[in-house]
Amino acid sequence: MTNPSSRDRRRHDSLAPASAREIGRCLRSLPSFPGGGWWGLTAVVFALNLGSMTGSSTLLGRSVDLISGLAVPGFGSGRAGFTSLLVVVGMLMLVELLTRPAAAYLMFTATRRLTVDLRRRCLAATLEAPIPDVLELGTGNVMTRLTKDIDTAYRAVQSIGTRFVVTTLMFPFTFVALTLITPWYLLLLLLLPAIFAVPVKRTLDGLPAATNALSTAQARRNNMLLDTIRGMPTIRAFGVRTWATERLEHNSWNTVQREADRIPLFLRLIGTGYLAYGLLLASAIAMSTLLVAQGVLTTGEASAAVVLVVRLEMHVFNVLVFTGEIQNALTALGRAVALAMLSDNAVDAPAPGDCTGCPEVRVEHLGFRYPGGAPIIDDLSLALGPGTMTALVGASGAGKSTLAGLIAGLQRPASGTISIGGVDTSTVPDTWTARQVSLISQEVHLFSGTLREDLRMAAPGADDATLIAALSLVGLAPDSAGWQRWLPDGLDTLIGAGNDELAPEVEQQVSLARIVLIDPPVLIMDEATSEAGSDNARSLEQAALAVARGRTSLVVAHRLDQAVVADRIILMDRGTVIEDGTHADLLSAGGRYADLHARWSGSRKGD
The missing domain is CATH 1.20.1560.10 (ABC transporter type 1, transmembrane domain)
Structure with missing residues (x-):
């Protein structure tokens, strides 16, 4: 599919209507x-x-x-x-x-x-x-x-x-x-x-x-x-x-x-x-x-x-x-x-087996730009070590969320490759990539029905004990305040459209529980704990850390308290890596990350 200019995209649709021959072929293939x-x-x-x-x-x-x-x-x-x-x-x-x-x-x-x-x-x-x-x-x-x-x-x-x-x-x-x-x-x-x-x-x-x-x-x-x-x-x-x-x-x-x-x-x-x-x-x-x-x-x-x-x-x-x-x-x-x-348009190729253990995620010479715009990411190369948690920090527009979306398969890179466990994601169906990589953002969707039905979409054969264990891991144990307040009927509580809304942090905890049940080898969190101003902010942060353990994780950190607990911190600016190291190493280097941390620490003391 060609990428028209941004002006053309405003005028025209990105997917042209099918031809008369294609319409006929499609209709003839329908069962009725x-x-x-x-x-x-x-x-x-x-x-x-x-x-x-x-x-x-x-x-x-x-x-x-x-x-x-x-x-x-x-x-x-x-x-x-x-x-x-x-x-x-x-x-x-x-x-x-x-x-x-x-x-x-x-x-x-x-x-x-x-x-x-x-x-x-x-x-x-x-x-x-x-x-x-x-x-x-x-x-x-x-x-x-x-x-x-x-x-x-x-x-x-x-x-x-x-x-x-x-x-x-x-x-x-x-x-x-x-x-x-x-x-x-x-x-x-x-x-x-x-x-x-x-x-x-x-x-x-x-x-x-x-x-x-x-x-x-x-x-x-x-x-x-x-x-x-x-x-x-x-x-x-x-x-x-x-x-x-x-x-x-x-x-x-x-x-x-x-x-x-x-x-x-x-x-x-x-x-x-x-x-x-x-x-x-x-x-x-x-x-x-x-x-x-x-x-x-x-x-x-x-x-x-x-x-x-x-x-x-x-x-x-x-x-x-x-x-x-x-x-x-x-x-x-x-x-x-x-x-x-x-x-x-999907890749029609045999999918390899799912990754076992914690795979390495490797980005090589990655480039991406929106049609008609300047490059968001230009010739970026990095590797996420198996089983490590990497935090991406940087100003808005630095390319953090774009990089996260590219690794998760939400966008196609203009150049370069992304591999997971040694598998080039451009050569396999994106269903394979979706099984290996789960992305959690601040936008959580709960399907209409009972809590049990929602969770079983992630693990169809799971029994109630397994579901409750996943909820407990993210801070929603049956004896927790969140369970008592928001889930009065337990797993039979009706959630989603048409039912009483849950608190944002509870919705996010349910989303994290689904990740536990899916058990993906790679996890990306982009503003997944953005409800930091809520009463349950600390438990939500802990739940995210619990889910990230034992996986190759990438955290788009919009607050530095999300970064300090990571094994590695990457500071990005305009789609390139400016600094890369542990929290202690970057503080010792006295660079831009150290300045950011100093200002953040000062604001925290002021609070």
Whole structure:
């Protein structure tokens, strides 16, 4: 996947919609894709519907011959022939009325099953895809593709699917009926596409880009909305509500503008439709009049031809209006299918066995930059010794969290390699990396359900005693104050969305307990104990240290008290290592770390 410039990333989506061929291939691979029986039955139903429509229109036109005293093949002449013709027309109209809902039922049921399977496929692909690809898309974008885009495609089928198929097939059925009256009408059918094909194609070519731009703007707006809701406490604390609302308003108006950009394309289509149909009708009347005057056609045959053309009026404009909606639906479906194909980017190679013991983590000549930006990390090399705890310290923007994310597999390095236990992580599935490396940050997610269910996601076969032992190790023993206050029903306590919120430090302890149960060989903690101002700050720090023991650990230390207990301290600045050593060694060196520690110690005494 290429990395566009930052300006391009603001304008375009990082994952383009799938092509029509890819959409077809994906849909055919779904379990609920209709079989041959469904296609055969659907074809019969539509053929009956369209045949009855063109047949009734032709016979109504031929009734003029009966009124004029002429005979119509199959019906004879006079009142008896006219009566028989009307009976047949009525029967054809009844078939038309009955087959339309039958066709709709066949399409709706098949489409609904496909949407369920496609949503499942999209979610599975998101869970299996490389994490950097998912993060690049953004939460709002993934949600838009999983929900709105699939629903957009289904609603299009539900609202116009049957009419679109009928409209599309009505043209060839009508053209065949006109040709059966006289081959002279072929001149009209060949002339009009030659005149209007190019302008219509140019207009249609612009619709996919305009539609995808709209979907991208909507996804960006959703991301902004999610970001605002998640950052509500910070927004309130900083008093920047006006900034937040103006930012969201800007993105909302951008979505409105992208919608407005599509309007001229539809207006151009409608104008072309008026011109094309007007020319077709005028030409049909003129040719019919000429053919009657030349004795080539009877008045009834000419009337039948004109009726067939008149009945096309609705379908001409349906094509133009539906084309935009179908294009919108296809683009939305393409976006969803592209998400369903996201896991195709995963490394398809046999995964080695999991690391045993405490592996070494080695970073060699690592480089990383965000698209269009300056390097965050440039030619960085270091090694984390097996079973050691290393603390990263430095000012904000030094590259600490970026390095942690790269080792955890959340980002792809622009250059260099990262190896765990001698295995280059770029050559193995990221599921292998996820099993070896666990990252804990200040953002903790607890799944809705009981505490037992949440913990067993980390260890499905664990019994209650094992779960309680993991909780006890991180300071949540059954006799602890935290257990008594926040977990009144013990392992049966309902947690997560829809239930009473736990204290932030308790949520973090539950997260640490899951790490104990997963037992990864490498642990990275990035602001994992950020609740230092809480009453349980000390126990949370101790819990983190307990979990880190016996593993190769990396701690992104935003406070120096997190660093002093580490086996090794690395001071970073602008993506490079400035100082490296133990706490005592760095103090003795009298460098920048010593200055930082002196200022921190002074502030602690002041408190």
